[in-house]
Amino acid sequence: MLIPDAMGETPHLLLVDDERSIREPLATYLTKQGFRVTQAPDAEQARARLAAYAIDLVVLDIMMPGEDGLSLCRHIRETSDLPVILLTARAEETDRIVGLEMGADDYVVKPFSPRELSARIKVVLRRMQAGGTRQNAPESGAYAFAGRVLKTGERTLVDRDGVSVPLSTGEYNLLLALVGRPRQVLTRDQLLDLTQGREAAAFDRSIDNQISRLRRKIEVDPKSPEIIKTVWGGGYTFAAEVTRL
């Protein structure tokens, strides 16, 4: 199950968690999954390991005694482009938003499935390789298009009258993928790839189905769409001007 990265090396993860009962079995699991794993029980040792090794990605617990995960995450973001995945004990919205504002690339809520964590690590690493650089905290902030605003922290679309239009997980992921790449033609496979990894179970349903649901929520006339256009033989393109807020 080795993941071939650009240089053909094993990705090196730094796993920071004060809780030994989680850290050690998780390290064992991730090693089995083909990663090289270095452990650190607190922020101080994590900084030392970061300086000592060429780390590719940090898996970071938010709640730690002493310097907490958020603070360390901010430090990492200020000093490098290293991707960070947060482990959070709370599923509350505020924690998510704060974590993502601190520049984390993704997060999992405890108790998480190690498989899911492994899948997300792979997605983040692949994204890094594909883009060369990390994609500027994909979930932080908001996108404005055609008088509407997609708030990423709350996963909500605000329509032209200022009314929030809640989106399902699938719709949200798809819309996020689209607004991040306006005026690009995206094939169904690309869209599937871009929306994978967040909630693993959610993608048996076809992209076409999700697109038509999204159109009903954002297009003035879903039958002749102006924002999400179908490209013949290609896929879809997000035709509206997008501004990051």
Add this chain to the structure above:
Amino acid sequence: MTRWPRSLAGQMALLVAVALFVAQAVNFALIVRDRSASRLQQASAIPALRIADAIGREAGGQPIAGDRGRIRRVDTNPIPADLPRRADVAAAVRANLARMGVAAGQVDAAVIHLPPRARDDGGMHTGRRGPRRMLLIAVEQPGHGWLVARAFWPDAGPAILWRLIAQTLVLYIVLLVPVLWLARRISQPLRALTHDAQRFSLGGAAAPVLEAGPADVRAVIAAYNALGVRVRAMLDEKDRMLGALGHDLRTPLAALRVRIESVEDEADRARMADIIQEMNRTLDDILSLARLGRPSEPVTEVDLAALVDAVVEDFRDLGHPVAFEEADRLPVRLRPSLIRRAVRNLIENAVKYGAGAEVTLAPRGGAVAVVVADRGPGIPPDRLADVFEPFTRLENSRNRETGGIGLGLALARAIAREAGGDVSLANRDGGGLEAVLTLPVR
């Protein structure tokens, strides 16, 4: 029907008015009695004195004329028979005469009404307009005919009544001002207290109610403020405890979740993961329910139709058969993630026990109802209310496998009530359960 005033100021004003009226009525009765006694005295003493004086002078050689003077002598009783008699005056005159040693036969007295502005000869004219009244007193001297005297008969009637009413009004107004001032001084801080108690919110440190008014009221407000501080401190403590509890329970759960990845048997591992998931959900529900009184999420205008649709879509993505007829845009002011959670809990319940759900959105008066119906076993009618109690166990198939209905419904109802709505359950015709979440639409 007249309504009894319910405010402190109203009741005090009314009470003062009633008390004043009673006091003044007693006063009035006493004054009237006094006045009539003194009138009787005045009206009887002077004529008696004059009669005695005239008799004395007659004995000294000055005869009493029949047609002039204050006292006249006539042969027969000159008082017309049809005038109403004043026996009390007659008795008083007789008593006065007797005291002066004058023997009298019959004594008669009556009041006559004189025409307006006619001057009487007694020199007791008042010059006032209106009908005047005179007292006619006739004293029989057996063998010598009758002696007649006239006397002024003062009016006892309306004037004193008017004076009394005016007096009462003045007193009332003079009293009412300080009474109302006092009532306001008491009721205003009480009203502030009531207002604060009604919107006692658990979130944040609220400003204490200003201590104002008399010392007793200040003491109540001070005690209330202290109580508020204690309650908030206790709730803060509860939140801290629950937070710590959540963290302390999640950590071993997370450790367990990582470790079961090494279980070889796929089915076994999946079952363990499910149990951990279930425990985590319960933990989540406990924490949410405990924190519901102090929600961190603001109320925003949200399209409820899209919200329900999004929740339904998430269930469909997980492969659950949930039907939802697409509804028109329906903006409602609510806390989106809490309401999302309430709707999710209801649908989850239906999916769990009814293997699927039909969701509809329907207006109900000034509210909107999210109806989640299933075709599961339903709930015995006598237990419908019980399932809203946290951790209710029903002795039927509904909970045999999962070990309890948990907190889902209790949380959904608590969220709905926090938003001014409610959750109700009913068994459906033909089997199954219908859960209705109503929310007010403004």
